[in-house]
Amino acid sequence: MDQAPSERLLFWAPSKMSCRIAQIHKVSSHSEVYEPCDDSFALVDALLADRTNLLEHKPTLCLELGCGSGYVITSLALMLGELPGVHYIATDVNLHAVRVTRETLQAHNVHADVIATDLASGLDSRLAGLVDVIVVNPPYVPTPDDEVGQEGITSAWAGGVDGRAVIDRILPVVDKLLSDRGWFYMVTLTSNNPLQICRQMKAGGYASRIVVQRSTEEESLHIIKFWRDSGDPMCKKETATLKKTSSGKVMDSVLSQIHRLPFWKKVESND
Numbered sequence: 658m659d660q661a662p663s664e665r666l667l668f669w670a671p672s673k674m675s676c677r678i679a680q681i682h683k684v685s686s687h688s689e690v691y692e693p694c695d696d697s698f699a700l701v702d703a704l705l706a707d708r709t710n711l712l713e714h715k716p717t718l719c720l721e722l723g724c725g726s727g728y729v730i731t732s733l734a735l736m737l738g739e740l741p742g743v744h745y746i747a748t749d750v751n752l753h754a755v756r757v758t759r760e761t762l763q764a765h766n767v768h769a770d771v772i773a774t775d776l777a778s779g780l781d782s783r784l785a786g787l788v789d790v791i792v793v794n795p796p797y798v799p800t801p802d803d804e805v806g807q808e809g810i811t812s813a814w815a816g817g818v819d820g821r822a823v824i825d826r827i828l829p830v831v832d833k834l835l836s837d838r839g840w841f842y843m844v845t846l847t848s849n850n851p852l853q854i855c856r857q858m859k860a861g862g863y864a865s866r867i868v869v870q871r872s873t874e875e876e877s878l879h880i881i882k883f884w885r886d887s888g889d890p891m892c893k894k895e896t897a898t899l900k901k902t903s904s905g906k907v908m909d910s911v912l913s914q915i916h917r918l919p920f921w922k923k924v925e926s927n928d
């Protein structure tokens with residue numbers, strides 16, 4: 658569907674990048690589907706900040722768990738568009754989100770298999786050890802445990818005690834799916850205790866680094882990248898990149914400075 662220019666989200670428009678990925682159009686929405694927000698933007702900025710590495714990494718299979726509107730998986734597919742033969746899969750437990758994601762992908766001429774399921778249920782045996790990139794913006798808001806997994810929009814943000822109920826289910830799924838050279842990017846909130854998550858992952862053999870850290874009025878977000886600390890050449894490359902880019906301190910994405918127009922708020926819902 659064509660959108661008026663005022664209804665476009667100019668979420669990212671650096672001069673070196675293709676115009677094709679400078680805009681994600683809102684083509685579909687639903688009152689029970691999570692609208693892209695600061696956390697979604699921070700995750701895409703983290704992927705953009707790591708885009709050169711991702712292109713060199715040449716993933717063959719990329720997966721998003723909890724795709725919501727499709728903003729993140731569509732952005733990823735567009736930013737890796739020059740790589741041949743990459744397959745994308747996105748899942749969400751919310752059927753409306755599955756529909757909205759399909760429509761967002763289609764409107765941007767990119768393809769992903771979008772599957773309605775709980776995390777990666779039904780896929781995990783087939784995809785075990787095969788996924789090169791996993792991205793997740795999980796429900797991370799601290800809530801009472803009984804709010805987790807409720808129908809509708811609540812399941813987009815309700816994260817249980819410390820916001821960890823869904824995150825703690827995601828980590829073993831990722832461990833099962835990720836290939837030996839796989840990279841995993843996840844949004845966390847300070848209340849989720851990201852340090853403890855990194856320690857837990859380290860005990861399972863993963864190295865990590867913060868790709869983007871961002872504070873809003875309401876929350877402080879970290880986008881953390883994990884990879885198997887195995888001595889693999891890509892692992893060595895990741896470590897080298899870390900030394901080059903972070904110099905021992907948290908790296909914030911310059912892309913975070915780019916102004917965003919609130920396009921997603923302007924289009925009528927397709928309920």
Ligand SMILES: C[S@@+](CC[C@H](N)C(=O)[O-])C[C@H]1O[C@@H](n2cnc3c(N)ncnc32)[C@H](O)[C@@H]1O
Pocket residue numbers: 691692693694696697700722723724725726727728729748749750751754774775776777793794795796797812813814823
């Ligand atoms: C914070 S929203 C993020 C949406 C989108 N990825 C983004 O960044 O804009 C979390 C998403 O995870 C989905 N979700 C929650 N629990 C899930 C589960 N157990 N399995 C699959 N998806 C789930 C929600 O429906 C929601 O779309």
